[in-house]
Amino acid sequence: MNGAETLLRTLLAGGVDTCFMNPGTSEMHFVAALDKVPGMRSVLGLFEGAVTGMADGYGRIAGRPAATLLHLGPGLANGLANLHNARRAGTPLINIVGDHATGHLRYDAPLASDIAGFARPVSHWVHSAVSADTVGSDTARAISAARAAPGQIATLILPADVAWGESEGPADPLPHQALASVPTRTISRVAERLQSATNPAILLRGEALTAFGIETAQRIAATTGAALLADTFAPRQRRGAPFADVRTIPYFAEQILEFLAPFDLLVLVGAKPPVSFFAYPDKASWCVPDHTRLARLALAHEDACTALSELADHLGAKAVAKPDVPPPTYSRDRLDQYSVGAIIGALMPEDCIISEEAATNGPGIALGTQGACPHDYLRLTGGSIGQALPAATGAAIAAPDRKVICASGDGGAMYTLQALWTQARERLDVTTIIFANRSYAILNVEMQRMGFTEPGPVALSMLDLHDPAIDWCKLARGMGVEASTATTVAEFESQFEDAMRSRGPRLIEVVV
Amino acid sequence: MNGAETLLRTLLAGGVDTCFMNPGTSEMHFVAALDKVPGMRSVLGLFEGAVTGMADGYGRIAGRPAATLLHLGPGLANGLANLHNARRAGTPLINIVGDHATGHLRYDAPLASDIAGFARPVSHWVHSAVSADTVGSDTARAISAARAAPGQIATLILPADVAWGESEGPADPLPHQALASVPTRTISRVAERLQSATNPAILLRGEALTAFGIETAQRIAATTGAALLADTFAPRQRRGAPFADVRTIPYFAEQILEFLAPFDLLVLVGAKPPVSFFAYPDKASWCVPDHTRLARLALAHEDACTALSELADHLGAKAVAKPDVPPPTYSRDRLDQYSVGAIIGALMPEDCIISEEAATNGPGIALGTQGACPHDYLRLTGGSIGQALPAATGAAIAAPDRKVICASGDGGAMYTLQALWTQARERLDVTTIIFANRSYAILNVEMQRMGFTEPGPVALSMLDLHDPAIDWCKLARGMGVEASTATTVAEFESQFEDAMRSRGPRLIEVVV
Incomplete structure (x- = not known):
């Protein structure tokens, strides 16, 4: 058994059975091992920022870590922003990052970089495996680190020769630091x-x-x-x-x-x-x-x-009556965050998951779903935009029987739009709503709050996404996701109702 | 004059007059200063991997540094992969990375992170400004570091209170380490x-x-x-x-x-x-x-x-005759890298720029243009895929009168496709050719070379992009770039000829 297979078997023994990945040459032994060792759900993402965001969404819903498989330093680097969000979320997560064979490092080949250096700012635990004999134990330690309360980021660097070297087999799971008791x-x-x-x-x-x-x-x-x-x-x-x-x-x-x-x-x-x-x-x-x-x-x-x-x-507290919530009021004449939020709240199914990163349009979603049927709501924990689409994707992998609704601003969605391709590939039941205001709208607010009441044309142009307007239907269809545009409340209601009635990935561009 | 304006004026005094950016709240004083200080060409990118790749392409063609403006640690993190490529290229480049105000850092707000930690693996020089009084000198040092031969990455972290604090004005340019003489x-x-x-x-x-x-x-x-x-x-x-x-x-x-x-x-x-x-x-x-x-x-x-x-x-060497190159031969019956390369070579204009990251389809492009009119050719220096589209974009900013041709694999192009939006916004004269083989084709080769002659279905699926097939015309049009698909040599020739005759961004999807 080689090191890659040992790593894979140790992950499975430790309850890590889902791996989001974007592999390269240095990870081929891990990829090849996926056919030898059954049981690892392998999910391909076309960009590492989508991959790590999926693992974050998965971890938040599953309550246990997924692994990622990333290609050397730059592959990890592309995933760092959503690892920052995962770290802020306290999500358990294990990165497996391929590296050059240890003997190859001294040649400073083009892809060589300081992988541990990239990993440290987002990782609670970082280790570079040195031998196929010990990579099983390293993996068990990584799982234990990731599962330490409330959830941590563990990064295990896997040199290619450790992956292809002969090993004596997987390691048993280690205990992890559970939630501590309050005195x-x-x-x-x-x-x-x-x-x-x-x-x-x-x-x-x-x-x-x-x-x-x-x-x-x-x-x-x-x-x-x-x-x-x-x-x-x-x-x-x-x-x-x-x-x-x-x-x-x-x-x-x-x-x-x-x-x-x-x-x-x-x-x-x-x-x-x-x-x-x-x-x-x-x-x-x-x-x-x-x-x-x-x-x-x-x-x-x-x-x-x-x-x-x-x-x-x-305190001797007793069971209490549930709060009474009036349905939200909104104008049917105006397609905005409040009408969209109210319609989502009215039509969404019980126990769905909402992944929300709608920025200036977020309050309407939160308000509209406040009195809706019970659901889980995922927020942008670390402020690094581009979380919502991947997190929704990972959540749908973690909970295949639950409808996932993703609400994102157009600015943020552009960072990790590749997640849509994975939704199509995996036939995930995610409805994505893009608020197309064609602006970094929050920055227009922030510009005012910084004291610039009359920003000049150059500054305003740096916050403006109108020229050209992004066509989200084309982008979604380009990645195999059915899409439609809503410009009125009636259109949105009809499209969203249709999305709730059917399964599979779907995108609705809301022009606001 | 505040620190942001001081920084901007010092950049301009040091010959840095182009800034690729994706700003956020902590960079609003820099953005506002763009209207106060004329002369900085400001180019917006919708994802930082596109932003840093543009700065790399710009630096390679202009021979002097562009600046980037990035939003805290995660913004820098998103740009690291193309900074890795720029570092390997020896491109001069200055990152300005906004940070929280120094007094705000101790509150560990959601976006706080170890920015210098993110920066170090790709930067030859890293510094965090501490005062508006000294940020001018810091900027002059950053320019000097970036211009040190052959070209370096300098990262200047700009806390928000340094940007908004009062300063005494810009600093004069410093000398830099020119190319050393060979003894x-x-x-x-x-x-x-x-x-x-x-x-x-x-x-x-x-x-x-x-x-x-x-x-x-x-x-x-x-x-x-x-x-x-x-x-x-x-x-x-x-x-x-x-x-x-x-x-x-x-x-x-x-x-x-x-x-x-x-x-x-x-x-x-x-x-x-x-x-x-x-x-x-x-x-x-x-x-x-x-x-x-x-x-x-x-x-x-x-x-x-x-x-x-x-x-x-x-050696007493004399001037020599130019080499004689026969035109490449290719089959007009087969749309492949060789016919595409030969047609590019035959039709491309003098002194154009080719940004090539076509991986398994690269040799045909290189061969087809070997005997063509003189041109500059940019390659993937650091092996981190997703360089070609942003580098082409930055090259077009650096050389607005030169046609830029970008040839990329579909896998690599998906990493930083947001560069197309900037091409549309800036009306850049870039023709992008996407080889749509719907595969990480190089990895199929590498799988064999690793010794896996019969990879299993899971492994093969991790290298396969057929389901769903990415529609590059839809993606390009979704970002405002005119696009067409070629499935025959005649179609490609006609579309490429049209692209060479006109100006502005254009994408041709080559189905291979």
């Missing part, structure tokens, strides 16, 4: 704080945003009067009518400060204190009001759900 | 070696592959009987009938060894000794035959043209 003293301290606060809020992220986490938090809220808040960039959030009392913290610094102003206590459950996404000359970075005290119930690597349970019990 | 003793030593060799060859790269370099090498060849060779992955090579005696070293290790077998001396002029691109279990990495001695006339940072001149004078 009892923390539970009682937070309980005291909640009971003595006038107007407390509980900010949820990670496991705390599962159905169980939110339901437990709802019991606490009912008994303490606390408001329930969700992190602005939660990796995954259970949403819909039963969870509609969880309000998401807004995006801009001044909005956050205003939003949090009523609260004298903010209990953090798997979340960090809210800060401004960017810095501005005259705006705050730290977005917790001075009069708001912070209390930490659980950090990201701690067992937030159990802590919430214990806190609820400690 | 006289090296000239005479190489002359002796050439005179005593039975069958010498001279391997050219960099400046040695300009018209002057090759013509001087031709004089040396005529007097010493040396063969003239070009590096397999030369960043830029003057080609066409007058230079047709320069033969390019082939790609595969065993081919290189066979190709070099006749020579007992290999004189390196700006080139490194040939090595295998990849390593294989049973093939050589070092591709210089045992009986071939090496002599170095000039290293990459040395003045190869002057050294060639001095060597020619030392």
Whole structure:
């Protein structure tokens, strides 16, 4: 058995059975091993930014790591931006990065580069395998690192001679660092704080945003009067009518400060204190009001759900009625984020997955689906645009029986549009909605917020995508995905209804 | 004057007047300054891999650095693969990478990352500006670093508060390390070696592959009987009938060894000794035959043209007749790389630029244009696919009066297809030819060469792009570029002739 087969068998033994890939020559032994060792779902992406984004989406939905297979330093480099998002999401993920044979490195061939250097900024764990004999153990360590709570990025560099060298076989799985217990003293301290606060809020992220986490938090809220808040960039959030009392913290610094102003206590459950996404000359970075005290119930690597349970019990909290949500109101005369969001909310199937990176058009989607049937919502965790399409693709691989709805701005979608090809190839049940405003619209807002009230023509042209207008139907069809354009509410409703009734990849360009 | 304006004015004072960009919020002060300071050609790309590839193509043709403007760590990360190619090309290039304000960094906002860590593997020089007062000097140092021979990658990180802070104004240009002189003793030593060799060859790269370099090498060849060779992955090579005696070293290790077998001396002029691109279990990495001695006339940072001149004078070499090249033969019955290459060679205009990354279809392009009118040829220097379309785009910005022809495989073109949008926006005179074999064809070859003579269905499917077939006409039109498909030689000839007669971006999908 060679090193590649050993690696593959160790991945499978460790429960890693899906690999998103864009291989090259140095990975041919791994690719060849896929036929020798059954059981690895192998998904090809035509660009590594799509590949890593798929692995992120997969990990968020499956709750366990996928592997990626990437071609040397530049292949990894192309995937780094979505690995940055995955790192911010706390997604478990294992990169296998092929390298030149160890003896070949000294010749400085054209593709030689500092792979570990590329990997470090996004990886919690990096290792370059040195021998086929130990690559099984290295792989087991990589899986263990990736599965450490709440989820980490592990990068294993695989020199070609390690892949083709003879080995003694796969390694057994290793234990991993599970979610840590929250100490009892923390539970009682937070309980005291909640009971003595006038107007407390509980900010949820990670496991705390599962159905169980939110339901437990709802019991606490009912008994303490606390408001329930969700992190602005939660990796995954259970949403819909039963969870509609969880309000998401807004995006801009001044909005956050205003939003949090009523609260004298903010209990953090798997979340960090809210800060401004960017810095501005005259705006705050730290977005917790001075009069708001912070209390930490659980950090990201701690067992937030159990802590919430214990806190609820400690407070004697009882089961509560579900919130009552009126359906969203919108104008049928205007195709915009609010009509689109309301129609999505009305027509989407139960337990679907929404991958949303609609930027300036995001609020309408969130609003329209707030009172809809229960679903999971994936957000842009690291701010690196180009996440939504690949993440939707990976989510559909992880959950083949669930409808996936992807809502993206046109600017962001252009970064990793290659994900559409994989959706067509794998016949994935993803409906992609592109908001075609033909602009980096958020940057027009940011330009104003930076104090440039009358930007000049050159600056404005750098934010403008009208010339030429991108035709998303052509792009989608060029990659084998059925597509249509909606310019009215009725058109969108009819196209989206059709997409919900059928299976398979589909794109709707919404001209706004 | 703020730091951003200071930076911009210092770039312009240092002769850097073109900036390829994909800005975000943290770069808004730089973008706003573009209207205050005239003279910076600002070119928007919709993905950073396209942006850095454009800057590479620009630098190779202009011979001086362009700047890029990139959005924090992930923006830089998306551009790294083509920066790897630019580094291998010795292209002068300056990255300006926006960062959070220095005071904002401690809040670990979603987009915060180790920017310098991302930059180091591809950058010869990395610096993070600390103050608006010194950002002018930092910029002058970055230009100086980028212009150091033969051309380097300089990355200047620009925190937002440095961009918006008040400064005292731009810095004067600094000197840079020009091409180093080759010592006289090296000239005479190489002359002796050439005179005593039975069958010498001279391997050219960099400046040695300009018209002057090759013509001087031709004089040396005529007097010493040396063969003239070009590096397999030369960043830029003057080609066409007058230079047709320069033969390019082939790609595969065993081919290189066979190709070099006749020579007992290999004189390196700006080139490194040939090595295998990849390593294989049973093939050589070092591709210089045992009986071939090496002599170095000039290293990459040395003045190869002057050294060639001095060597020619030392040898008493006279001007020589130009080589006589028969037109290529090809079958008009078969649309393949040879007919396409011959038609390109026959119809392309004088002094055009060819950006070629056609992989398995590359040899036909090189052969068909070998005896054509004089032109510049840009190759994939670092092996990171997705260079050709952006490099063609940047070359067209650098040389607006020259026709640019881009030949790419479909696999490679998918990595940075966003470059087509910039071609449309800037009305660039680029004709793109996509070889649509719907396969990572080179990997099928490599699979065999790795010893897998009968790869299984999973492995084969990872190299196959047939399902769905990518429709390049739709993709191009989706980004505003006129496109057509050729399935016969006559169709290609007619479409290519039309493209040569008109100006502006155009794509021809060649189904092979």
